[in-house]
Amino acid sequence: MAYATSAFEAIDKDKNGVITVGELTKAFEAFGFEAKLKQPASTQAQKLVDKYDTNKDKKIEFSEFKNMAAELYNLDIVGAQK
Numbered sequence: 001m002a003y004a005t006s007a008f009e010a011i012d013k014d015k016n017g018v019i020t021v022g023e024l025t026k027a028f029e030a031f032g033f034e035a036k037l038k039q040p041a042s043t044q045a046q047k048l049v050d051k052y053d054t055n056k057d058k059k060i061e062f063s064e065f066k067n068m069a070a071e072l073y074n075l076d077i078v079g080a081q082k
């Protein structure tokens with residue numbers, strides 16, 4: 001899961017150990033995945049946070065991100081960051 005660690009660090013811009021919808025949106029925009037996702041980056045980011053935020057604090061901790069990373073990897077988002 002090394003890709004999950006490096007992706008988490010890349011997305012968590014303020015390095016506070018959690019990923020917010022805003023950070024995820026910026027990451028999607030920065031990596032140019034809006035076209036690939038076929039919907040606005042902010043919409044996709046909100047959807048993913050809702051789906052994987054199992055403790056419902058509106059943020060993605062690393063333990064939650066590990067589950068999200070598999071989906072991002074399938075979308076070629078995580079892999080493309082290498």
Ligand SMILES: [Ca+2]
Nearest residue numbers: 012014016018
């Ligand atoms: Ca953060």
Ligand SMILES: [Ca+2]
Nearest residue numbers: 053057059061
């Ligand atoms: Ca959470």
